[in-house]
Amino acid sequence: MPATTATDFETIIGLEVHAQLLTRSKMYCGCSAAYADAFPNTHVCPVCLGLPGALPVINRAAIEVVIRTGLALNCSTPSYSKLDRKNYVYPDLPKGYQISQYDLPLCVGGYLEFESGKEIHRAGITRVHIEEDTGRLVHRVGSDGIDISLVDLNRSGVPLMEIVGEPDLHSPEEARDYLIALRQILRYIGASTGNMEEGAFRCDANISVRSTDGTIVGSKVEIKNMNSFRAVERALRYEDERQRDVLANGGTVPQETRGWVEARGITASQRTKERAHDYRYFPEPDLPPLSVSAELVESVRSSMAELPSARRERFAAQYGLNRADAATLTIDRSIADYYENAVGANPTPERTRIISNWIVNDLFALQRSRGLPDDQMPLSVEQLQDLVEAVEQGELTARAAKEMLPQLQDGEMPRAAAARLNLLSLNDDAAISVAVQETMAAFPDAVKDYQNGKTAAIGRLIGETIRKTGGRAKPDDVRRKLEEALKAE
Secondary structure, three states: OOOOOHHHEEEEEEEEEEEEOOOOEOOOOOOEOOOOOOOOOOOOOOOOOOOOOOOOOOOHHHHHHHHHHHHHOOOEOOOEEOOEEEEOOOOOOOOOEEEEOOOOOOEEEEEEEEEEOOEEEEEEEEEEEEEEOOOEEEEEEOOOOOEEEEEEOOOOOOEEEEEEEOOOEOOHHHHHHHHHHHHHHHHHOOOOOOOHHHOOEEEEEEEEEEEOOOOOEOOOEEEEEEOOHHHHHHHHHHHHHHHHHHHHOOOOOOOEEEEEEOOOOEEEEEEEOOOHHHHOOEEOOOOOOEEOOHHHHHHHHHOOOOOHHHHHHHHHHHHOOOHHHHHHHOOOHHHHHHHHHHHOOOOOHHHHHHHHHHHHHHHHHHHHHOOOOOOOOOOOHHHHHHHHHHHHOOOOOHHHHHHHHHHOOOOOOHHHHHHHOOOOOEOOHHHHHHHHHHHHHHOHHHHHHHHOOOHHHHHHHHHHHHHHOOOOEOHHHHHHHHHHHHHHO
16 A cells, blocks of 8 residues: 555755856856857867866956846845865866855855746745856767767856755746746846757756655655756656655655656656765865955946846836736847837827737737747837837728738838738728628628617628728728718618
């Protein structure tokens, strides 16, 4: 008989996130940090190659980015910090150690608030510290059919920060939403691109389960090799169920590192979990301790961009947007900037809502259909303003504007596109009257309903008349002509 059932357990999750920093040069040398499209082993020097006698120099910009991140995550920044050597042997680590931080990190004791399941959650942040990235291994099959591994050290030494979260998450869905909120903050403050597919935002998850009565406590398991938010959620869900089943049936969960196997939808054992003493940490002898003044912290704080949560609240209050639209428009800093540039300095309440509706309901759909990145809008600010003004001034109906959007050419203004496509508003009363008569003849039942007191029937007649004009007739003009014709019947 099982000791308990799988549903009698609670899940404990803590996340460790590595994010590459947006700096021009590497962490401890002057080599370019833009390694993605470079020919292998060209952005290297004696320092990032780990050659004997090469001395590192701290990248101040990277330190400031970590401090900025700590402030955004409500951390404190101690005045004294130091760098440490984390020793391990791996082919893509040329020095045989990584310069990281151990017991005295740059930022400590913060928290992240995020929404999950329509509730606001708070998860603690243990620390944010600076380190350097490793090189990359490229696995190929040689001409003789033998598997080979090549080393590219262009990435070696790129500034990297680790954000260690407290084990305050209790479901795979919470973990996913935590990561989404964290990446949003990093992108807002210009700390990292946050691109998981490029390896600029990487997550390791620690998960354990324990019985709700405290009699059974499972060991912590680390999961690696997750390269998307969906992969994190799926891996944690699988591992959560696996551990619950093991413990419910009287088994034990070993403390180990497991890898997510995307193709099979499972986690697989890789090695026993390392502990701190396995890395033989000791203070980095080639770099001085870090002294962080209160003036530097305040300077970094004053230069920070508005955080997404604050901007979301301001959009709702300042522009009269509902919370859903305010959240959508602030999901990315560039989109939020786009919206504010489009509404201008002194917008009317009506204009702020109209522009919001066009972006949320139409431009995002056009963005997806064209396969554009999430932060790239299909229209320039000037094009969107021209579109809205044309509709407001009656030069273009909303329906015609929606028809015109997919046919808009690069850089073409909407008014010019509407003229090219013969979609400008129809101001010909005679043509509208002809369309009204044709509609009334085609839909006699709707005409009879209206005349029998069902005034809502005019809505269908208006829609059909506008359709007959190719969306060019303005609704108010059509209604007026219809009411005149219906009274004359």
